[in-house]
Structures are given as structure tokens and as C-alpha cells.
Amino acid sequence: MNPKIALTIAGSDPSGGAGIQADLKTFTALGVYGTAAIAGLTVQNTQGVRAAAPVDPALVRDQIAAVLDDLPVAATKLGMLSNAAVAGVVADLLEERRADFGVVVLDPVMVATSGDRLLQDEAVETVRDRLLPLADLITPNIPEAAVLLGSTPAGHLDESTAQALALRGLGARAVLLKGGHQSGEELTDVLADAEGVTLFTDGRIDTRNTHGTGCTLSSAIAAFSALHGDTIGSGISREAIGQARGYLLRAIASGAAWTLSRSPGTGHGPVDHLVGKARP
Numbered sequence: 001m002n003p004k005i006a007l008t009i010a011g012s013d014p015s016g017g018a019g020i021q022a023d024l025k026t027f028t029a030l031g032v033y034g035t036a037a038i039a040g041l042t043v044q045n046t047q048g049v050r051a052a053a054p055v056d057p058a059l060v061r062d063q064i065a066a067v068l069d070d071l072p073v074a075a076t077k078l079g080m081l082s083n084a085a086v087a088g089v090v091a092d093l094l095e096e097r098r099a100d101f102g103v104v105v106l107d108p109v110m111v112a113t114s115g116d117r118l119l120q121d122e123a124v125e126t127v128r129d130r131l132l133p134l135a136d137l138i139t140p141n142i143p144e145a146a147v148l149l150g151s152t153p154a155g156h157l158d159e160s161t162a163q164a165l166a167l168r169g170l171g172a173r174a175v176l177l178k179g180g181h182q183s184g185e186e187l188t189d190v191l192a193d194a195e196g197v198t199l200f201t202d203g204r205i206d207t208r209n210t211h212g213t214g215c216t217l218s219s220a221i222a223a224f225s226a227l228h229g230d231t232i233g234s235g236i237s238r239e240a241i242g243q244a245r246g247y248l249l250r251a252i253a254s255g256a257a258w259t260l261s262r263s264p265g266t267g268h269g270p271v272d273h274l275v276g277k278a279r280p
Ligand SMILES: Nc1ncnc2c1ncn2[C@@H]1O[C@H](COP(=O)(O)OP(=O)(O)OP(=O)(O)O)[C@@H](O)[C@H]1O
Pocket: 018, 111, 112, 113, 140, 141, 142, 178, 179, 180, 181, 187, 188, 189, 202, 203, 204, 205, 206, 207, 210, 211, 212, 213, 214, 215, 216, 217, 245, 248, 249, 252
């Protein structure tokens, strides 16, 4: 059978735990053929982000068009889009040829785990007003949801649920508000979609290796959605979201089991995308 094809449009993380690199590892681990258009460069490692720069918007547009002109993409993940000009050309292409992107998962990346900014302030409007309504699912973390809504970050589950519903009110077809930034022993991701609100709760895994969890989750959702054959009109299936969370939790648990000397990097290390398989 021909492979399912997924596209990521995101930023590069040279240390390999987040961004394009995490997305391609995830696609491969889940048996999906990965393609990638680089929207920005970062200079980062597990300790933090040293610098970030956008790719020329025309080059971003041309990379995406080159993929779409040639390969039947079943699902697209949007990650770090750098600035308003880059987000704008992605929005232009989505408006022009929405069907070619397959189902779209928008991870509105704004700030890295280390606290560094990955999206310029002026781009928030483009992400909210043009990209959000075109996506099948958006996957903000708690601070990103607050920025999109112009409110303060949710402090407890009732507020997260209210914000997930409010983001649907802005035109998002479905919202998975991620709970990684909650305190406490349990983490809850809140899904708000046409069927209502669903809570996904799991115990917090005790680990420093959480670099790229958000990227891994959104690309895993795109991958499973491609494998399920989800269609643009009917959106991302709950099965795809559940399976993606299952994969992420196994990858976090496997990365948590790395001993300090084997863990890649000295800071917040990555998750184990191979989930313990085929490691020398
Ligand atoms: N320590 C942990 N144990 C279990 N699940 C976790 C842990 N940390 C994060 N998660 C899960 O990982 C996913 C990503 O959550 P988070 O809110 O941290 O996203 P993010 O801030 O976008 O990630 P990133 O670190 O890539 O910027 C969520 O599904 C969250 O529940």
C-alpha cells in the first residue's frame, strides 16, 4: 500500500527535540512519510533558545507549493511560523488551495519551554484571524490560549474548559487546550469540538525531558489522522487524538527512563521518539 503523506510547516531545532526535527521523527515512528517546509530557523539546544530568524516568506511559499504540487498530502501540521509575513503566505496558500493540505493541525507556537519567543507579537493577529478558522484542530498550551483570547492564563480546569470553548467561539473547528503547564500530579488536556467537551487526564510523568512535547503531540495527531483517512469536512477523529496522546505518553515515559549520562543534552532533554526501539 502507498504510504500516507504528512507535511509539517514549522521551525528548525538543530538539537533535534522540537520543531521540524521532532515532527519528522514522529511521522517516521508512526509509519507516515514525512515532508517538511521550513518556516524559520532557531539556534537552540536543550538548555534554551539562543536566536531565531524567519525564512524569507517567498521561500516558505515556494517550499510548500513544491510539496503540494507533487505529493498527495493527507495531513498538515503548522508549528512555529516566525512572523506575520510568513504566517501570511501560509494563510494565502491555505485560502487558495485548502483541499491540497488535507486535514490541518495548527499548533500556535509562540514561546519555547525555556521562555523564549518564537512568534513575533504582530503575527498573533494573522494566526488568530486567518489560520485558526482554516484549521481542523488547534493545539494551544495554556499561555498560548490566553494570548489568542487576550485574557490571563487559565489557573484551573474550569478556566481551561471555558477558554477552549471561547477559542471555538473565535471560529476554531476543534480545540485541544494542552495542560502541560498545570501544576499538580495530574495533567488534563481539554478537547472542545462539535460533540462537546472531552477531558484527557493522565498522571504527570516525573522527568526533565519535556522539550518538544507539544510539537510531538501535534505531529502525532496529524500522522494518526492521515492513517485514519480523516477528511477536511469531518475533521480530526477522536481516535487520532487519543492514539497521539498515547504515543506521546509512551515517548515521554521512555525518555524519562534515560539515565542522566545517556539523556541527549544537559538541559530539558527530548522525548524518546523511538519509544525505546532500535536504540544502540
Ligand atoms: N511531565 C509530563 N507528563 C505527562 N504528560 C505531559 C508532561 N508534560 C507535558 N505533557 C503532555 O504533553 C503535551 C504537551 O503539553 P504542553 O502544554 O507542555 O505543550 P507545549 O507547551 O506546547 O510543549 P513544548 O514543551 O513543546 O513547548 C500535553 O498533552 C501534556 O498533557
